[in-house]
Amino acid sequence: MDLPSPQSLPSLIERYKRDPESVYHTWFVGGEARMKAFRAIRRGVKDTVDAINAGSFGNDFKGSPLEVVLAAITEQKQVFEGAAHPFYWKPKLRIPDIYENEANQRTFGRFLEACMNATREDQVLAEMSRLGRASIKGLGPAAANIVYFLHPTLVPPFNTAIVNGFNALFGARQKLGSWDGYLAMRETIIRANDDQPGLSKDLGAFAGLLFEIGSNRIVIFGNADRVLEELREKAAKAAKKRHQDALADEKEASEHTQAQHTLIRIGRALGYDVFVARNDRGRSCHGESFSALTIPALPPLEVASEVRQTVELIDVIWFGKGTSELVCAFEVEQSTSIYSGILRMKDLALSLRQRGAHFYLVAPQAREKEVLAQMTRPALVSEVRDFELGYLPSGELKAECDAMCRYGVDRSVLRKIARGLNLGP
Template identity: 55%
Template sequence: MTIDLQSIIQNYKSDLESVYNTWFINNEERLKAFRSIRRGVIQVVHDIKNANFGNDFKGSSLEFVLTCITEQKQVFEGAAHPFYWKPKLRIPDIYENEANKIAFGQFLESCLIFSKEDQIIKEIIKLSSKNIKGLGPAVASIIYFLHPTIIPPFNTGIVNGFNYLFSEKQKLGSWDSYLRMREIIIQVNQQYKNILSSDLGAFAGLLFEIGSNKLIINHKQVIDETQRSKVEKLMAKRHTEVSFEREEEDLHTEMQYHLLKIGQSLGYAVIAAANDRSKSFAENKFSFFCLPCLPAMEIDKDTLNTINLIDVLWLEKSTNQIISGFEVEKSTSIYSGILRLTDLAISFPNNLKTLFLVVPNKREKEVIMQLKRPCIQQQNISIKYILFSDLRQHCEAICKFGEDYTVISKISKVA
């Protein structure tokens, strides 16, 4: 079978419900995730170094990292499964075997420090040589968020798509198979990166679409009714997911608008996340009442980039000091939002008055659980939360009767 890869890529890009359009280029949360996941990996390394990692996946800093990854959805569905501690099978053996735990921590630390391709590949080979039971190339999905142009993510759908596209027989749990896959992906992506991306997530998304039967690459092949029905169900499921994500995005924009409106009515300068400033709600463009950019701040570039992605900030007009920060959550990781607020608090320990997560009512229990995690509590940073319904209901009254930032605390809750 001869495959016209350029046409396949064009079909992939032109499908508005494909991974390319719903996750890779039109998903602002994907961009936010890179910094949050890096911060999470740093915490995992710190916990392993200081013997605080524990002997279970649940409640660990590694769980937070995988939560950030899996809530990217689509390409990363199921990414956490290989890391669940299965005592009877003793896999993955990084929870009770101290030497393996340290090896895993040192591998992650090296991937944080190193930036060159050969360095990262050497660390993968070194980790593979230790034959840690159950610790296979699923780790690549973590490393992708540290080095997106070097390491492609890895899961069943991607492997299936790869094998079908290139007539290979690579295995899911093998580092050797992963490294062979990676070499081919790198070579092919180099040829097509001008119409795709140097970020390997775009090509991995293509493989995932093929492997999940959402993108049929041989339109001449005859498929039976069972296969046809399966494909139609997958397409319907994807359409439902995309529609739901669009509804969530509309809610997210609405909550940002309420927060910006309240901040402005209280006399503060307000600003939305850098990638949201062109948005509007009910024909009210954010750019008409938001600052065009953050004022100059004496913080490092990485932290500034993180703060620049916080959903809403209130600042004192006379001093440009940040008074309050708000992260509006939807189906994205709550922990990711907490990390951004924590970055903000650490950067301005003497200025900030209030930090808030704004969350759907149905996620209240999850918010409480996350804010009560020991690794959050030990930060000694106060983060309250506000429910969507309360913000919507009381917005007008707060705008009318509120005097300063303290009024928002009247609709907030403490975990």
């Protein structure tokens, strides 16, 4: 297959990177959720493999650890919208056949485990080919979306818009559902990405470009007069929605920052050392710089280096004054990421040798039922001793901030407004 001319692809990439509302900016380089997702999803994949090996996976997508993985993936902006659908159990069609067929389920588990442990490209490709040859009914290359979060430089994401963008850009006729087609598409993406060093080794960047083209956000015909009226209308609607999404993201970021500021103020007033996510240290709220209010780095923690990197992205953490004793950890979830937020904190709880830390999700009161439902899911909170998880309504937290700062003695002041599981003193 011929690649686009050297003049056309660089021009498209430049337009893609220059647009502040493209998924390149809102998801790939500007999305905090993406940075936080990788280890949480990897942990979820391990839980899925362990459940399959133990025979406790279940016979439905709902309630399984695989649902947790796909929920964390689908939170990654529009690029992964609908990524969970191929894994929903469809009883009438008996697909995907990994819920009733134990042999197929174990084959899928071996595929995930092998991909998780792979260290080379040939190993990952061999596992994809092996899964394809197994011909498990209803289980196609949608599984590549999971593998992307295990090997982002080797495996590109996959959905309808990305395939449509690929076909438009390369003049191809690839279809959904074929592992052979996906692997051929991957080879072309790898070649094109290697020839264009202006993006990233992470194939999510190039997949985002294909997504923009396939969604008609980037029109590649050059002359607008040649674009069909239907495409123009779709592009206009897509642009309008993208702008609305960008405004919503901006509002959410502001509310997220305000919630972090509230937690910083309360933690400092209670006498704790406060750490804010390393990628948020440059923020400020109400004229107060986060870097001036918080400790410059995490204190020493007895965790692996990769766990420490995840911990550094948790929104706010309180430590004992001058110590490495973790007192409370907070994830602020204004609109999405409930799954992945819990997974990150579960990961920290599993990795810490110390006990007694409290973990909180901070979210608007309108999400209370949703948050509490997810907090009590067995796949999320089981097998973790002393994982004391609570929910704090962000509105009440803000309203009671001054009182907590003035009258609070220690972290127990949060129990005045906390909901959820029983928390220790």
